[in-house]
Amino acid sequence: MTDKLRICFDEMVVYKDLKKSNFFSALSLPSFMRDWLLKKFQDDEGYFNSDEVAEFVRIYIPRKDDWIAIKNRVIIENERVKFLAKVSVDIDIKTGEVSFSLPDFGLASKDTIIENSVWDSCKEALVRGRETWGLIEIGYRPPDDYDMQFSRNKAKGANRGKIKLTDFKSFCPYTIDIDYYKDARREFSTSEWIDVLLGAVDYNASGYLGDEEKKLTMLTRLLPFVEKRLNLIELAPKGTGKSYLFGRVSRFGWLSSGGVMSRAKMFYDQSKRKEGLVSGNDFITLDEVQTISFTDVNEMRAALKGYLESGIYTVGNYEGTADAGIILCGNIKKETMDSNGYSNMFEELPNVFHESALVERFHGFIKGWNIPRMNDDLKISGWALNSEYFCSIMHELREDMSYRAIVDELIEVPDAADTRDTEAVKRIATAYLKLLYPNVREPSDIHSREFKRYCLDRARKMRDTIKYQLDLLDLEYRGKDLPIFSVRDDYDTQK
Incomplete structure (x- = not known):
């Protein structure tokens, strides 16, 4: 597949050697900047002069x-x-x-x-x-x-x-050609493309030993990269790479680890008349969420509920809109993890997230225990998509509304389905479609079995975990199971 990747993406492919080399780790550079440097200094065989790179970093990338x-x-x-x-x-x-x-x-x-x-x-x-x-x-x-x-x-x-x-x-010295990227996807099978995506964010696909579920769970973390206002919760064991993927791969997101978070920092600072993090990023990840404290719990909860629902926030007389997704990341105990989602997983989260009305506004849950702990075999060592180029593509795909139109056409919504459940399933399915099948321009471009397996079913499972946790949090949600969303009966299954 390496030859196919290099032929299809040409200059947008770089040789990454994270398994053997700690050169870039020592420089403390994020992935997008590292790959920008590789593209600048690497020859056709993937070699570069480390002294030249180190000198460039010293001069042009100050601390x-x-x-x-x-x-x-x-x-x-x-x-x-x-x-x-x-x-x-x-x-x-x-x-x-x-x-x-x-x-x-x-x-x-x-x-x-x-x-x-x-x-x-x-x-x-x-x-x-x-x-x-x-x-x-x-x-x-x-x-x-x-x-x-x-x-x-x-x-x-x-x-x-x-x-x-x-x-x-x-920083981006080339034009991002979205149509070319979409067309190039046609040259790869679904399993090959999953491996391409893993390499783009620095992971070695062969390190997963053919376990597709683990690969896909890892890639689920990329959904907010491609879909506006996709709000997710992930609980995972320590050492599974949450901080790295959300904080070091893309230049379009923001990772906040522990500490204090205020409404002013997140949304709008009245004293400075300055918009907050949600206005300048594609996603905001609150990592180590158990250790985050909020200056005013009720104030933050109210602001989050409004924003997660509509993308609109109001602070004083200021009303703003933004497209950033909110992602909560935290660690999970082994005994809770072993229950596979059938116990109260949110009990250790900050009090601000103990309200069912707020939790319901998160679209889906990532079961991080399906992601293996980081080890050397999971680090990329070979030719892969340039992370800076890939994340720029993901950023551009957020603006493409055609995928949602396709999802609306493909998914059969049952009668009396809850609006929030419908929106959550469709939004997650749309993100999966963009990520795994960017070549799809109309419903007939994807087989119904593939859409169901890789987009709809995964979206339903992610939402279903939220529904189960709501059942544990609030008696009002008892017995309110997720509606059975399906692929439309009149969809052309022979395509």
Whole structure:
């Protein structure tokens, strides 16, 4: 299959050697940045000069601790400095002034400026999202160089030095061709494609010893990567790679491990008039959820219920919308795990999640005990899809509504089915369809047996676990089983 993968995806394939080499682990780089470097430095045989890569990382991928040194070079030494960073842009409504921030280094927009000539040359790349990864170049504009053409604000303190953006190049140096990706999927069988997906997120398919259920459970973690506002709960044993997949693979998500979470950080900060995490990411993962504390449980619970239901949140007089999925990840005791989902698995979660009305708004449950503990045999060592390219594809697929239309056409909804159950099953099935069968453009492109096995049945099982837990949490849900969703009788099963 390696030859087929390299032929079909050409430059979007890199050689990953996580089993034998700890070179990139020592550099503490996320997967998307590692694969970006591999694509840049690797030859056709998969070899690269580690000294060259290390030197590039030293110069262009600074640590947070390097920020003072960078400011010294820019402000005191009057140098222009280039490095890779995540950039957020803001346009002041009152003045028309364009500024930027570097969230990873704590540089706020009030201390920056993007001058007109630079903005004209790079605005197409910078306006695509709330935050954009790229190769930036920054310089300094001293107070004496202040030019009133950039601001009509004559208030006290307006004439002050600012760090200026002098150049920007997008982190993604190629155009994402979604149609090509969809068409390339046709060259692979379902089992081959499952292995391709595992390699794209750094896992070695052969390490699962042919256990398809374990492979698919692992890939279930990717569903929020491809489907908007897909809300999941996963409980799993320690060491199964939850933090790695949600926190190190994609640049479009956010992982929060333990600590304190507030409504202001998650949704909207009234004092700063700043949108929270849900507005700038495809998914928010609350890892080690048992150890997370909330500044105000009732406030957070109310905000979560509204957002999980509709994607709308209200804080004070501010109403916002977002598309980020919410994922809860926690560890599970062996005795609870051995019950295979037939005991109260949520009893150790924070109190905020002990309310049935909130739990019901999570679409599905991932049985993380079906995922093996991480070991060297599960680490990729071979040719695989570039993680940066793959996650960019997943990000783009979130916007494709055609898959949901296909799912609506294929699934038979029983009479009087609960609306939340129907939406949960359809949303999960849609995510599976995007992930496993991106080539499907119309219902007849997928066999009914495959759709049922890999999309519908798995969606039903994920929702059914939520239903069972609701039964344990609240007497109101007793005896309310999941409706029997099925593939429509008039579907062309001979396709």
